[in-house]
Amino acid sequence: MRAPVRIVHLGLGGFFRAHQAWYTGAAPDAGRWGIAAFTGRSRGLADDLARQDGRYTLIVRGPSHDEMAVQEAVVKALPGTDTAAWSAHLALPEVAVVTLTVTESAYAEGGVVARRLVDGLAARRAAGAGPLAVVSCDNLPRNGSRTADVVTALAASTDPALAPWIRDSVSFVDTMVDRITPRTRPEDVEVVLAETGWADAVPVVTEPFTEWVLSGDFPAGRPAWDARFVDDVHPYETRKLLLLNGGHSLLAYAGSARGHETIAAAVADPVCRGWLDDWWDEAARYVPLPAGDVLAYRKALLERFANPRIRHTLAQIAADGSQKVPIRALPVVRGERAAGRVPVGGVRILAAWIDHLRGIGAPVKDAGAAAYRERAGSARDVLTLLAPDLATDEVLLAEIRKALR
């Protein structure tokens, strides 16, 4: 017997299956919590997974060996284009939690997050199905508040009675999510077949490390996830966004420009490693956690990045830089300039991203990049668009120009 659907997910992909679905399947009350998972837009993965009744193999790939286990928490896989099914699921009174992993760009005003949640929550209100929690698991600062803002803004302009209902009935939970999950490759399908005899069309590869920190209420309940529940997620999300994701973006642009293809290859290059240390030294000043904790996190992170069996491509991480660079680099650059220092690591990220916009290193795959590419010939013009407050900082501009290839 499969668990009943009590969680609805939007953004069925690799990360959700390695993280939230894994936590749900591993919880002691897993039998009470099934997930109906919708893709963000395309239908291929939903169809493949539906053919396997939602089951798939999670390959936990350590530096020396793999561990594999079939995951059962996803009981339905549906295409994001089936908006009727989406609203019908959100209107079920037994559904208590909605989770999201739809990438940073989907949180833009009028994007998928706002549209789908407003439609689904309107159906829930009409059905009298009661309160629930919405948990954004995307790499955005204050992801819960960000979700609340875009959803309530759209509700207020399209369905004025819905906005107060959302305020009273929906809890937007802030989270920090962490588990490096590269895109599945054809070789991974073959490894599962050879190891287990099952021709799983859609396995997921992930690293052994995993972390989930949450802050907020679950008015209709939640699984007994083995996660950390705190009053304020901010210190943890800052640690992760600046050190891990910021480090990733640095290597994605600067490492690919040096001919590397993966994170592991880039950190094995002493030049890239030096750049990473520069970035971590300055970014660490902005992580509001004890210095010893930050140092331990850096040490563990380096081991995670160096895992040679995880092929996390720089091209995958480089995508959507226009959404990621402001979150991952600018807080540090602004802080350092306000303190009168030259942010060597932050400058490296900005210069490498401008080089990338100019066609150096990983290819540009970013729906928000057109305006930046038009201006990529001039560092000042890029900064004017990215961070107008920094575009007249002549010291910063001179350093960026020096760091360009």
Ligand SMILES: NC(=O)c1ccc[n+]([C@@H]2O[C@H](COP(=O)([O-])OP(=O)(O)OC[C@H]3O[C@@H](n4cnc5c(N)ncnc54)[C@H](O)[C@@H]3O)[C@@H](O)[C@H]2O)c1
């Ligand atoms: N992969 C990781 O290591 C990792 C770790 C932590 C957090 N995350 C978060 O999870 C997100 C998804 O990562 P993934 O590895 O599962 O990617 P993926 O490509 O496997 O899946 C992405 C999902 O999001 C949907 N999507 C993408 N862009 C969209 C858009 N603009 N509008 C609507 N839907 C969209 C896709 O249809 C798909 O369902 C990341 O962007 C990040 O915010 C990923």
Ligand SMILES: O=P(O)(O)OC[C@@H](O)[C@@H](O)[C@H](O)[C@H](O)CO
């Ligand atoms: O998933 P993105 O596109 O937001 O960012 C790419 C990586 O930096 C990211 O996926 C990390 O691997 C992840 O955040 C680790 O938990």
